[in-house]
Amino acid sequence: MKIVVIGGGAWGTALAVNASLKTLAPHGVTLWVRDAAQALSMQQRRENQRYLPGVVLPSMLDINSQALPELLIALRPEDLVILASPMAGLRGLLIQLRGCSAAVAWLCKGFEAGVGPAPGLMGHEIQSQVAAGLRAGVLSGPSFAQEVALGKPTALVAASADATVRDALVLAFHSATLRVYANDDVVGVEVGGAVKNVLAIATGLCDGLQLGLNARAALITRGLAEMTRLGLALGAKAETFMGLSGLGDLVLTATGDLSRNRRVGQALAHGQTLQQAIESLGHVAEGVYSARTVVQRASSLGIAMPIAHCVVDLLDGRVQPSQAVAALMGRDPTAEGI
Numbered sequence: 001m002k003i004v005v006i007g008g009g010a011w012g013t014a015l016a017v018n019a020s021l022k023t024l025a026p027h028g029v030t031l032w033v034r035d036a037a038q039a040l041s042m043q044q045r046r047e048n049q050r051y052l053p054g055v056v057l058p059s060m061l062d063i064n065s066q067a068l069p070e071l072l073i074a075l076r077p078e079d080l081v082i083l084a085s086p087m088a089g090l091r092g093l094l095i096q097l098r099g100c101s102a103a104v105a106w107l108c109k110g111f112e113a114g115v116g117p118a119p120g121l122m123g124h125e126i127q128s129q130v131a132a133g134l135r136a137g138v139l140s141g142p143s144f145a146q147e148v149a150l151g152k153p154t155a156l157v158a159a160s161a162d163a164t165v166r167d168a169l170v171l172a173f174h175s176a177t178l179r180v181y182a183n184d185d186v187v188g189v190e191v192g193g194a195v196k197n198v199l200a201i202a203t204g205l206c207d208g209l210q211l212g213l214n215a216r217a218a219l220i221t222r223g224l225a226e227m228t229r230l231g232l233a234l235g236a237k238a239e240t241f242m243g244l245s246g247l248g249d250l251v252l253t254a255t256g257d258l259s260r261n262r263r264v265g266q267a268l269a270h271g272q273t274l275q276q277a278i279e280s281l282g283h284v285a286e287g288v289y290s291a292r293t294v295v296q297r298a299s300s301l302g303i304a305m306p307i308a309h310c311v312v313d314l315l316d317g318r319v320q321p322s323q324a325v326a327a328l329m330g331r332d333p334t335a336e337g338i
Contacts, residue, residue: 002079008033010051012084014149020061030062039065055149075102094131103168109193110290120293122190137165141244142252155179159189188240191231196250197287199223203254204265261287
């Protein structure tokens with residue numbers, strides 16, 4: 001199997017490193033980097049200094065910046081293409097991949113920004129719209145790029161309606177340090193990956209304001225209920241949200257110090273502006289860009305998501321951190337449930 005990872009950010013690099021070090025069923029792995037200067041630096045230094053400093057790039061990992069169509073033309077049905085772009089770049093890449101015979105999977109988690117009043121789309125919806133002929137899916141789950149690159153134990157979910165895509169992802173990445181579970185609930189996996197980023201901003205705000213562990217637990221639990229409500233309305237399976245791409249990814253992103261979305265919430269709690277918080281990261285925090293679309297999509301379906309709604313109000317500057325907390329705590333009593 002040949003594996004082509006498109007995107008030289010932290011997560012794409014980490015997966016490329018992991019796959020190239022696989023000792024059982026080794027694969028030929030190429031990491032495609034759009035910026036030729038960055039690719040040359042990575043080739044020479046064997047390190048992605050910008051996005052994954054301190055991680056050695058294995059000698060067998062090919063780093064490439066040639067024209068993308070030339071790289072993809074030689075791929076066969078048994079090969080695999082991984083799209084490691086932010087959500088904003090997924091549509092353009094899928095358009096370029098029309099007609100590709102290899103299995104394709106994306107890593108981004110979120111909703112595409114909507115046009116006008118129309119709510120944005122999830123990855124599989126974009127794919128069905130612009131490249132319906134692809135055998136495609138998503139690789140998701142609780143994972144920080146740095147830990148995957150360092151070979152720390154991690155579990156992911158390979159989701160697709162096509163069994164050959166699920167099988168390709170398992171074959172490519174399942175190893176002694178990376179466990180990959182197959183799942184056919186693409187909607188549930190994508191909703192979990194998108195909404196958890198928004199909820200992590202709320203949890204970061206909670207921790208930044210030093211509201212305590214009780215408040216954090218309440219946010220995570222009620223956030224999971226919001227995620228599940230939206231997922232069920234979109235056709236997902238309830239059990240998916242109790243798995244790796246639901247509860248697992250939510251807990252990691254909401255509590256882990258490596259979480260960029262959590263750090264945005266903490267920065268806002270400490271008085272930084274949204275622009276300052278984003279600039280301090282140096283990486284994309286998908287929750288910032290997909291929060292509005294999550295709420296838009298929920299509203300179009302009549303789904304209540306009060307935590308996500310407060311995050312949007314906070315990001316848009318309509319409320320201050322303390323006011324967001326007061327708004328949540330001041331809601332009318334209700335029965336617990338989804």
